[in-house]
Amino acid sequence: MQSSDSKSHLKRVCAAAIDGRTSNVRFIQSQLRILHQSILDSREGILEVIAASSSNITNFKTEAEVEFSMAIATVREHYEGINFDRAITNEYKIAAGKNNAERRIGYGVVVVKPTMHTRFYAIVSAVACAIAAGNTFVVECDKRAVDDLLPSLFQPLDWEIYALNQGPVTDDEILSTALTIDQTGEIETLHCVKSVPNLRSIAVIDRTADVKKAAQQILAAHVAFSGQSPHAPDLIVVNEWVKNKFLEEIILERTSATGREVHSSHAGDDKHAAWKTALVEAESNGEATLIKKEGLYMIDVHQRRPEYLVAYHFAEPAAGKFLSQQINSHWSFINHIPAQLLVGPALPLKQQHFSLALRYTKEMLSKPRPEFVEEPIGNSAIELKDLINPMSTKLQILRQRETQPLRETGQGPGTAIGFFEQGIIVETFTAFCRKGLWVLMFAL
Numbered sequence: 001m002q003s004s005d006s007k008s009h010l011k012r013v014c015a016a017a018i019d020g021r022t023s024n025v026r027f028i029q030s031q032l033r034i035l036h037q038s039i040l041d042s043r044e045g046i047l048e049v050i051a052a053s054s055s056n057i058t059n060f061k062t063e064a065e066v067e068f069s070m071a072i073a074t075v076r077e078h079y080e081g082i083n084f085d086r087a088i089t090n091e092y093k094i095a096a097g098k099n100n101a102e103r104r105i106g107y108g109v110v111v112v113k114p115t116m117h118t119r120f121y122a123i124v125s126a127v128a129c130a131i132a133a134g135n136t137f138v139v140e141c142d143k144r145a146v147d148d149l150l151p152s153l154f155q156p157l158d159w160e161i162y163a164l165n166q167g168p169v170t171d172d173e174i175l176s177t178a179l180t181i182d183q184t185g186e187i188e189t190l191h192c193v194k195s196v197p198n199l200r201s202i203a204v205i206d207r208t209a210d211v212k213k214a215a216q217q218i219l220a221a222h223v224a225f226s227g228q229s230p231h232a233p234d235l236i237v238v239n240e241w242v243k244n245k246f247l248e249e250i251i252l253e254r255t256s257a258t259g260r261e262v263h264s265s266h267a268g269d270d271k272h273a274a275w276k277t278a279l280v281e282a283e284s285n286g287e288a289t290l291i292k293k294e295g296l297y298m299i300d301v302h303q304r305r306p307e308y309l310v311a312y313h314f315a316e317p318a319a320g321k322f323l324s325q326q327i328n329s330h331w332s333f334i335n336h337i338p339a340q341l342l343v344g345p346a347l348p349l350k351q352q353h354f355s356l357a358l359r360y361t362k363e364m365l366s367k368p369r370p371e372f373v374e375e376p377i378g379n380s381a382i383e384l385k386d387l388i389n390p391m392s393t394k395l396q397i398l399r400q401r402e403t404q405p406l407r408e409t410g411q412g413p414g415t416a417i418g419f420f421e422q423g424i425i426v427e428t429f430t431a432f433c434r435k436g437l438w439v440l441m442f443a444l
Helices: 004-018 023-039 043-053 060-081 083-091 118-133 143-154 212-227 238-254 269-283 317-326 384-388 393-402 419-435
Strands: 102-106 109-111 135-140 162-166 180-184 193-194 202-205 234-241 290-295 296-301 309-315 329-334 367-369 437-442
Touching: 004 109, 004 135, 004 162, 023 043, 023 060, 023 143, 043 118, 043 384, 060 118, 109 118, 109 193, 135 143, 143 162, 143 180, 162 393, 193 212, 193 238, 202 212, 212 309, 234 238, 309 317, 317 329, 393 419
Parallel strands: 109 135, 109 180, 135 162, 180 193, 202 234, 202 309, 309 329
Antiparallel strands: 102 367, 234 437, 290 296, 296 437
């Protein structure tokens, strides 16, 4: 239950969202500068807390520095992305008689439901973007050590633009209008920037791949941050032709990884148990066969077409293109696993502009509010008077255009793959999936 003080502070945050201050460019700049300096001033304490929270017993200091650096870098990125002169020009476009078609405004209040993985970066990346997009924000906290940093970290900010709420926000009045950043995938709400960390990430090794490079990148991504990133590949699909070579390389890399224990990515005991149950059912239905070897599960997959969060395709570019079109993933990367993806929450779904530097962009946390003052021009631009005059010159021009043929496609005879041939190719790939691919999963 929320205390009366907490409810009162939430109301102040809601009031600040509508009084206009958060849409002021100078205010946004000042708050981002304050946040950046506050993080920088608290560097040693933050690094200590992040390192103490890590489950990696060997590289925890390095990983803490990476997380800290990425967190403060995202604040800098949002700050440097502000062009004051352009913002002022856009603000007064209508007054100058010009359209402001790109105008956007903040949602008002942004509620952040943070993930556990690299929690400091997860919170800062969401908060910095909320400020940059012209919002106030509420962070749902618990008893985690990282959350204990937040009161002092945010204290220099305008105290009415943020709130730290113990547990989930339950005020329906706030939730009905706020935008929620759900990094856990646990909630369903109309206004939500949602991550789904339970979607699996897959790596595909084609026969044309640089197998050694694939093994190095896949294992490094899986071991980093104790394999807890939702973007670490936990399913590995290997072409039959390079299966043995890949197994040799992955085992060689694993044994030379300084003794670090490999975990199933973003999966706890319950999730791994569920995977084993699903595998048993698949075996009983004749859909898959399990072989265990050298600390790895190797699964002969008879048929699979699920939805994946991220797919990493190791192959020549042409084969990588084909694989990315056939495997149902939200994002595809060819011949590389970006290190930035291993820090922070799962990539939010349904984003329009992908950025490796920013987990959240201003477009995600704002809404379009275009303004138009200029009337349409051109022969085909209908005016209101044309709607009641059947003999209008504009209508006559439109009638003439109705019968004009579309331009030619430019395709020569017999040079493109037709629908029937395309079907054969896809069917060949499907058959190959059933017989010529293997899936590997790291054992706990």
